[in-house]
Amino acid sequence: GGAGRAAPSPFGKIAKSAYTLDEKTTSREDATHYNNFYEYGLNKEDPARNAPGLLKPRPWTVSVEGECAKPGVVDLDDFIRTAALEERIYRLRCVEAWSMVIPWVGVPLGTALQRFEPTSKAKYVAFQTLNDPKQMPTESSGFRWPYREGLRMDEAMNPLAFLAVGLYGDVLPAQNGAPIRLVVPWKYGFKSIKSIVAIRFVEQQPTTLWNSFAPEEYGFYANVNPNVDHPRWSQDKERRIGEFLRRPTLMFNGYGEQVAGLYAGMDLKRYY
Amino acid sequence: MAADGGGVDLGGRRSSRPAFRWRSGVRAGIHVLCLIPLAVLMAAGIAGDLGANPIEAVIRSLGDWALRLLVVALAVTPARRLTGWAGLASYRRMIGLWAFAYAALHFAAYVVLDQFFDWAAIGREIVKHKFITAGMLAFALLLPLAATSTSAMIRRLGGRRWQRLHRLVYVAGPLAAIHYIWMVKADALQPMVYFVLILGLLCYRGVVKSRAGGWMRK
Numbered sequence: 001g002g003a004g005r006a007a008p009s010p011f012g013k014i015a016k017s018a019y020t021l022d023e024k025t026t027s028r029e030d031a032t033h034y035n036n037f038y039e040y041g042l043n044k045e046d047p048a049r050n051a052p053g054l055l056k057p058r059p060w061t062v063s064v065e066g067e068c069a070k071p072g073v074v075d076l077d078d079f080i081r082t083a084a085l086e087e088r089i090y091r092l093r094c095v096e097a098w099s100m101v102i103p104w105v106g107v108p109l110g111t112a113l114q115r116f117e118p119t120s121k122a123k124y125v126a127f128q129t130l131n132d133p134k135q136m137p138t139e140s141s142g143f144r145w146p147y148r149e150g151l152r153m154d155e156a157m158n159p160l161a162f163l164a165v166g167l168y169g170d171v172l173p174a175q176n177g178a179p180i181r182l183v184v185p186w187k188y189g190f191k192s193i194k195s196i197v198a199i200r201f202v203e204q205q206p207t208t209l210w211n212s213f214a215p216e217e218y219g220f221y222a223n224v225n226p227n228v229d230h231p232r233w234s235q236d237k238e239r240r241i242g243e244f245l246r247r248p249t250l251m252f253n254g255y256g257e258q259v260a261g262l263y264a265g266m267d268l269k270r271y272y
Numbered sequence: 273m274a275a276d277g278g279g280v281d282l283g284g285r286r287s288s289r290p291a292f293r294w295r296s297g298v299r300a301g302i303h304v305l306c307l308i309p310l311a312v313l314m315a316a317g318i319a320g321d322l323g324a325n326p327i328e329a330v331i332r333s334l335g336d337w338a339l340r341l342l343v344v345a346l347a348v349t350p351a352r353r354l355t356g357w358a359g360l361a362s363y364r365r366m367i368g369l370w371a372f373a374y375a376a377l378h379f380a381a382y383v384v385l386d387q388f389f390d391w392a393a394i395g396r397e398i399v400k401h402k403f404i405t406a407g408m409l410a411f412a413l414l415l416p417l418a419a420t421s422t423s424a425m426i427r428r429l430g431g432r433r434w435q436r437l438h439r440l441v442y443v444a445g446p447l448a449a450i451h452y453i454w455m456v457k458a459d460a461l462q463p464m465v466y467f468v469l470i471l472g473l474l475c476y477r478g479v480v481k482s483r484a485g486g487w488m489r490k
C-alpha cells in the first residue's frame with residue numbers, strides 16, 4: 001500500500017474498539033516487510049517482494065460450506081457487511097519467538113459466521129487459502145497446499161477472534177494476507193490464515209497445513225504458551241520487533257482473561 | 273584447521289624472494305576478501321539496513337560466512353591435488369582461521385545480541401534444542417584447532433600430533449552443517465548443500481588416503 005498515514009482511510013468510518021493495547025505498535029514498514037507467507041517464498045522479505053505483483057485481491061469471494069443452514073458463495077464486501085469495521089490493536093506472537101503489535105481493521109469472526117447459521121453439528125471451522133498457482137506460486141515443496149487452518153467452534157465464536165481486511169488504517173497489503181485474513185491473537189501466528197477463500201463448518205477436527213507437516217512441532221491448538229517449548233525455539237521469551245532485549249512471553253499472549261476458560265481442564269502440554 | 277596430512281606448511285620458504293613477495297600479496301588479498309562480508313554487514317548495520325529483525329540478520333549472515341569459508345578451507349587440499357599447485361597449501365590455514373573468526377562472531381552475536389548474556393537461558397537452549405547443541409559442539413571442537421594454529425604451536429605439538437588434532441574438523445564441519453539443517457523450519461535445501469559439500473570434501477581425502485595406502489606424503 002503506497003498510501004501514507006495522512007491519506008483518508010479507504011474504509012471511511014472505523015469504529016473505536018475496546019480491544020486496544022497500551023503498547024507501542026510495530027512500525028508499519030516492519031509489519032509489512034517481515035512476513036511469513038511461504039506461498040511467496042521462505043524468507044521474511046520474500047512476500048513483500050513477490051505477493052503484490054501476483055495476488056489479485058479484487059474481485060474476491062468467500063465460500064461458506066458444511067454444517068450450516070445457509071451456505072453460499074459471498075462477495076467479500078457482502079461478507080464483512082454484517083458488522084461495523086473496527087480497529088483492534090493486537091499482539092502478534094510468532095512461533096519463531098518474535099512478536100509485533102499491529103492495528104488491524106476488520107470485523108469479529110463470530111459475527112461474520114453467525115449469518116450462515118451453523119448447525120449443532122458444527123464443532124470446528126476449517127479455513128482455506130486461495131489455491132491458484134498463478135496468484136500463489138507455492139513453489140516450496142514438502143507442503144500440502146493450499147494452506148489450511150482451523151479453530152474449534154467456541155474459539156471461533158470468542159469475541160477476540162477477528163477477520164482483518166486492513167492494517168494501520170489501510171487496505172491489507174498482499175503480503176499480509178489480502179484481502180481477508182484471520183487474526184487469532186492468543187495463538188501463534190501460523191493459525192491466522194491469510195487470503196481466505198473458503199470456510200467450512202465441520203464435525204471433526206480439520207487437517208491443518210503445519211500440523212500435517214510436522215505434528216510434533218505444530219499442534220492444532222497452538223496457543224501461545226511460555227511453559228511449552230517448541231523443539232526448535234524456547235517459548236518463554238520473545239523478541240518484540242524493534243526492541244533489543246527479549247521480553248517474557250505471556251500465557252495466551254496476554255489474553256488469558258478472555259480465553260483461558262476455553263481450555264479449562266485441558267492438558268495444554270498435550271494439546272499444544 | 274588443516275585436516276589432512278598434506279605436510280605442515282609453516283609459510284616460511286623464503287629462499288626465493290620474488291615468490292615470497294608474490295605469496296604475501298596473495299595473502300593480503302585473501303585477508304581483504306575475507307573481511308569484505310564483515311565490512312558489508314557492519315555498513316548495513318550502521319545504515320539501519322538489516323530489516324525488521326537486525327539481530328537475526330547479523331547472526332544468520334555470520335553463520336553463513338563461517339560455513340562458506342569452512343568449505344573453502346576444506347577445498348584447498350583437493351584443489352591442490354587436482355591442480356598440482358603445491359603453493360595453495362600455504363593459504364589453507366589462514367582461510368580456516370577466517371572461518372573460525374566468523375564462527376566466533378556468530379557465537380558472540382548469539383550470546384550478546386540474541387540472549388544478552390543470559391547464561392541460564394543459553395544453558396537451557398543447549399540442552400533443549402538440538403540445533404543449538406550441534407552448533408555449540410561444532411564451535412567447541414573448533415576452539416583447539418584455532419588455538420593451535422600458530423607456527424609455534426605446530427612446532428611444539430609436532431606435525432603428526434598437530435595433524436591428528438586437526439582432524440577434529442571431520443566432526444566439526446558436518447556438525448556445523450547439521451546445526452543449520454536442524455535450524456530451518458522447512459526447505460533444508462541450502463543447508464543440505466553445505467552438508468554435502470563438506471562431507472564430499474572430507475570424503476575426497478579419505479579416498480585419496482586409501483588409494484595412497486596412508487596419509488598422503490610427499
